[in-house]
Structures are given as C-alpha cells and as structure tokens.
Amino acid sequence: MTQVNRRTQRLMAALPFAALFLVAALDALTGPDLGYLPLLAVGPAFASLVGDVRRTVTIGAVALSLSLFLSVYDGMLGDRRSDMSLISIAGVTAASILATVGRQRRERELASVRSVAEVAQRVLLRPVPRRAGHLRAAVSYTSATAEARIGGDLYEVVIGPGGVRAIVGDVQGKGLAAVESAALVLGAFREAAHDEPDLRGVSGRLEKALNRRLSGEEFVTAILVEAGPGGKLTLLNYGHPPPLVLRADGAIELAEPVETAPPLGLAVLEVEGPIPHQIDFGTGDQILLYTDGVIEARDRTGRFYPLTERAFLLKDDDPEAALEALRLDLVAHVDAPLHDDAAMLLLRFREG
Template structure:
C-alpha cells in the first residue's frame, strides 16, 4: 500500500501526459498535472514534493510547447496552478511530518509507561514457570487497561490478571493503582482475601461512578493445589498434563472490584489441582471475545492443544499467533495472557 501511494504522483502525471498527447490541446488536460504534487504530499518529505512539483512544471512547459500553447493564457494558468498546488503540498507535508514526530514521541512515552506499569514477569517463580503476552487494541498508543503481575512472596507465588473498564489514560491510572496495591499486599497479607480487600480499599479511593476492574487472583499452595479468587473475570483455562483442558469456573459468580455500592457477597476462594506438568492460562476478555470476519468468537478451549509442550513461552507464542490469525486484523480489545506451568518441586 505504501509503495502504491509513493507511485501515485508519477502514475497521475504519466496518465495526464499520455491523454494530452493522444487527445490534443483542445480538451485542456494540462491543468491536471497538478495532481502530481497534490498526491506527493501523502508520503515522503518536502523536498520530494518540490521535485515532483518541478517535474510537473517541466512537463507542462514541454506539453505546452508541443500543443503550441506556450505563452497563452491557458498555459500560464496551468503553470500557476501547478506552482500553487506544489506550495500547498509542501505546507501539508511539513504539517504531516510534524504530526508524525509528535506521534513517535507519544509512542515512545507510551512504551516506557507500559514497561514501568507492566514489568516483565519472572520466567521462574518458585516451582512455576511463567510466560506473558500483551497485545493492545490501540496500536498507536501501544498501551491499554489490561494488567498482570507475578509476585514471589514469603508464603508462595501470587498472581493477578485484570481488566480495567474503559480505555485511555484513566484506565492506565486505574491499572497502576491495582498493580501498586497488589504488589504491596501480596508480600504482607496472609491469604488472598486479605490481598483483595487491600485492592478494594485502594480502588474505592480512586474510582467513582460505575468504573470497575474485573480480576482473578491466584496463589500456589504446598499441597499441589492452586487457590483462585475471581472478581467477575473470565475463568482460567486449566490444561492438565494427562487430561482434557477445562475452564476453572467458580461455583458462584461475583461482581468486579471497585463496586462497593452493590449489596452482594464478594467471591469465595476456590481450589483446583495443579500438579507438575499442569498449566493454567489466565487471560482477559479480549482473547475470548476476539472475532473473525464471520463474527465468530475465538474458540479458546478448542485451541488449548497449542499450549502443549514444556516451554510456556513457546506455547503462549503459538496461541498468540493463532489468535491474530483468527482475527485477521487489529484486535478490538486489549488481550493479555499469562501462562503458568507447574514444575517438579526443587530441593
């Protein structure tokens, strides 16, 4: 597409030249040579626009000489039109380049903010191996409201994956609030309920109105089980090493974090077996709500076989590429995935 846009000025001027040579001067096609510098401002720099404008002027002079129009009122108007469009094209080009520089600066800041907000997870955490994938729906900003973290605390490994309602900087600020509270509470609180209460208090000071955060918290246990706490979040995908993949759903659904006005009971911790060789995928709804061109949701459970293997990073990359192939275009929502694999206990 970029190559086609680059070639358009030359295609237009070549076409106008050919038509004028075939049709003759009586139809007055020479003024259309101004399409060259008009299209030139779409890509490249100001110098390129000036050179294409100069080429259009030279063609206009040569064709005017061939058509015996040189010095006539029509020929002069053609030259003035081309020169005017060239000047306008240079101004447009300079403005486009300035916006491109500003966008590059915004992208750079967003990437730094993303790295600070979503730090790389440890590849090994206790008896677990971890891999993460994050794809923002906002390709220009490269930052969104999905969040994840893995904390190695005194009592084991604690994990969070969440999704902030909304987009933009407000969602990023809320995600930062959740992650900051989780990183601190995961080191101090004796259980997941204590961690979640700290998250609730932090969010209630930050949020207003109907803003909320769906999240799932996980904690490893010494007895080979994984404790989960689900706040209105899509259930994790459990992939046993010797069985079929299933969604680890809670018995009772609970509301998201940050909705203190709802007079309902919060989530209850529930446990799932998590033995050596087992894997569990925590993800945001941008994964299961990704649609293809036929409006079909991504079949995560059916694609769980892609997670087979001993390397969680390689497995997660296969799943990410399969998700992109399913959508065959930009995602409509952020998609975060955190894959945990249970290893044999180290001694």
C-alpha cells in the same frame, strides 16, 4: 511494520506518480480539447500522504515540468488554460507542503506520546519469576501498534508466605491514564499479596486503592489466583475472561466462576465481590490467564481468535517457548496491527 503496512506504504508512495503518468498519457493521446492538463494537480495533492517536504516539492516540480512540456506539445504555451494549469499545480503543491508539515508534526507528537507510555509500561510490567514455588511461569505481552493505543493490561506473580499469588487484569481505557491505573493496581497487589491471609483480603485492598482514585464508570477487570499446598488453585474473577485450564491428559476447560461479579473499582454498585472457587491443579496441568485483547482479536473476515482451538500450541516443555508459539499464532491470525494490547500469563505445575 507488517507486510500489509509495507505494501500500503508503497502504494501510497507510488500514487502521485501514477496519477501524473495517467493524466499526461490521456492529454497526449486526446489532445488539448478535453482539458486534462489541470488534472496534473492531483499528483501534488496525493504527495502529502507519505514522505517528507522534499518529496512533496519534488512531485510538485515534476507536475509543473509535465504541464509545461504538454503545453508546448499541445501548442498551448501562454494560453489561458496552460496558465491556469500551472497556477493550480503551484497552489495545490503549496497546500500539500503545509499538509505534509502538519502530518509530520502529528506523527512526531504521536511517537513521543507512545514512547513515554511504552517506557512507563516496561517499568511497570517487570519480568515474572520463571519458577514460583511449585509452579513455572511465563508471560507474553503484545502491544497494540495502531495509533497510541497503549493499554492498561497488567500481570504479576508474587511468592508470599501463603503460596504463589498471581493477577492478570485490564484497565478500562487507553493511554497514560490507563497505565497509571495499572500501576496503582499492581502496587496494591504486590503489597497485599505478602500481607493478607487470603485472596478476599488481597482483592479488598485493591478495591480500596482503586476507589480512592477512580471515578464515574472507570473500572478494572481482573482475575486473582492463589496456588496453595494440596494441589488446588483458588480463583477470584472480577468480570474478566475465564482462564483456560489444560490438563495433563489433554483435556481443556474454562475455569468459569460460580457467579459473575462486577469489575474492581465499581464500589458505587454496592455489590459483594465474587465467591472464591477452587479447581484441581496437579502434575502436568497448566492454566493460561489472558486479557480480552487475545480472544477479541479478529482476522480479516472478522473471526475472533479461537483460543480454545489453538491451546494445543502450549504443549512445548518450555513454558516460555509454548507461550511464544501461541503469541505468534495470534499475530498471524490478525495479520495486521492489534487493536488492543494482549497479555498472557501461563502457570504450569512443576515436578520436584
């Protein structure tokens, strides 16, 4: 839980008591004529925001006790206004108890759904090899924590006969359905990456697998990478954010595709896939593949995360430490729960 969330929780927890204190002070200072006494029911009304049933009952009991005390203080005990105050507090407390029970039930259901989805994700997204051919690899996955917004971000690195192949993708949608689609993509990729002679063959297998399952406007953005001999990377971009390339001399560039192409799974459009494009990739170079949860993360002013400007954080000799520094900077930029999952895969040319 972030510091902001903890502060919000404390404020909501204190709100019923603050309301009771304010109403009691106003009634004690102004007397019975202005009729503040029924407003003590505001305390139990706020009680259902946080905490359990016992806490709600306690706040209701405090409100009733204050009402009785102030009735005696004002000389109104047994008066119609005093009775109406007690009835109002009792009624609002009962309603607040029911609301608390309903909120706790929804929280348990939400936690259960999220737990199942997170377990499915952890099984699906296995660790990538730290050394893959002539590359070193590191991966980072930051899950969104707002509601049950488990996403369909995916990544994988496969060492095949033709070299190292990797994928980073993002399934449209959230929840278990997105995790299921991500599992389909990864299963097809892991098999095809060993069998197909080139990336177009791999992506064709992914398209076939997705088109058998997806319907309507469902799709998967993805970028496929192949690191073969000769110091070249071959890229296929299916509607995905372009990778960030960091050169050994400090230069930074985005590996934009030659032509844009629609995401995977949209066979209904009847368009050809992307044209493979190559980039030089030599000693000291590294490439960062990421999902849109990274570049679309906003701070409290609405400013997107400036990934290119923060690329200098990837200078650490250890790829995992470098990627962790970038992840922490992303979380600090948002300073709140992420609204979307954020996956990053860093590939670095390894000497020797």
